[in-house]
Amino acid sequence: MKLEKIKKIFIDFFISKKHTFVPSSSLVAKNDPTIMFANSGMVQFKNIFLGIEKPKYKRITSIQRCIRVGGKHNDLENVGYTSKHHTFFEMLGNWSFGDYFKYKTLKWSWELLTKIYKLSEDKLLITIHKNDEESYEIWTNKIGISKKKIFLINNNSDNFWQMANTGPCGPCSEIFYEYKKNNNIVTINELNNNSNYIEIWNNVFLEFNKKINKKTNQIILKKLPLKCVDTGMGLERLATILQNVKNNYEIDLFKKIIIYIAKKINFKDTKNISLKIISDHLRASSFLIMDGILPNNNGHGYILRKIIRRAIIYGYKIGKKNIFFYKLVPIIIKEMSLSYPKLIKKKKKIQEIIKKEEILFKKTIKNGLKIFKKITKKEKIITGKTAFILHDTYGLNINLIIELCNIYNIKINIKEFNNEMKKQKNKYKNF
Known part of the structure; x- marks a missing residue:
């Protein structure tokens, strides 16, 4: 059915x-x-x-x-x-x-x-x-x-x-x-x-x-x-x-979305977790923008930015280092506009906003990811001090660092990171 x-x-x-x-x-x-x-x-x-x-x-x-x-x-x-x-x-x-x-x-x-x-x-x-x-x-x-x-x-x-x-x-x-x-x-x-x-x-x-x-x-x-x-x-x-399946990502809607994504980014393994995450985040991002949200660092916009960037990170994980996420929007329009016709009117805007965010994020992640991989080749755990350097010097948001650690199976000392953040705030609070 x-x-x-x-x-x-x-x-x-x-x-x-x-x-x-x-x-x-x-x-x-x-x-x-x-x-x-x-x-x-x-x-x-x-x-x-x-x-x-x-x-x-x-x-x-x-x-x-x-x-x-x-x-x-x-x-x-x-x-x-x-x-x-x-x-x-x-x-x-x-x-x-x-x-x-x-x-x-x-x-x-x-x-x-x-x-x-x-x-x-x-x-x-x-x-x-x-x-x-x-x-x-x-x-x-x-x-x-x-x-x-x-x-x-x-x-x-x-x-x-x-x-x-x-x-x-x-x-x-x-x-x-x-x-x-x-x-x-x-x-x-x-x-x-x-x-x-x-x-x-x-x-x-x-x-x-x-x-x-x-x-x-x-x-x-x-x-x-x-x-x-x-x-x-x-x-x-x-x-x-x-539909007699055990995974939400195997229902008719997600099958079509994931197969479309796999073809677009030339990645054959349709069971890969990264494709599931990208397909979910593509849907969420499209609908948030349809409802008037723009990516930024506060409130609703911060959540949208977090979702878009998380999808891009999982794209990186499977080798997709060029901007790709905005190109996937048409499958959401095709499969979901019957119930939500507003998606058709907002298609161009959705793609423009996601593309702009991808370009912005690419600059941040390119250098930061290189440093992250270099560090994690030597260390099995990211210390709070290392996480702080990645955050403060290389511009990687702590949520992104945590996400990278999840993806690459690396532990992180969050308590120590928070202490480093407090030290910095105390250092400059009187200036």
């Missing part, structure tokens, strides 16, 4: 349940100091949850474009190295604002997965927050799920969802897919860290507004004006299951 069909089925299903389709908001989280980017589908509805705005519709469905780099949710370091993490991804979701609550959303999620997408019930597992007796009752007695398939989670970080450190939050019930039958008792650690399991859908029951007392650092949970439902299902993760 192709990606576009998966999206259409999802939207059509919830429209049949009297939901109104609302387009994705920008990746930039506007007028919200708690987060930089839309990291989930609920971001554009935050003021409705808080009671600041009245909802136009009580039931909504959407496919939200999301970025998870920086802040509470940061997947950057995992990209390419795991089968399921991305900087940019699309989130399928449905919302209720004071209308239906736990029973209907859990019932519909099960119906869509098992009756419409035809996933085997035997392959689905459920997690619930330890105090959520109502959800447990719904899953076991009303939907008919075996108690052996349900896991009560004690850890708030797993089954109590919040989009930032403060704001709307509540208990949630997650649905996992099990690739191969495992008759042993499964722990939450296995569910989250074993490649045999993948979380596909999270049903969040937003009941609280989390605040933190600045004086005592005490967490305060206040009831929201309306009981709301916020669900999220990662499109790419669902596609891996429906």
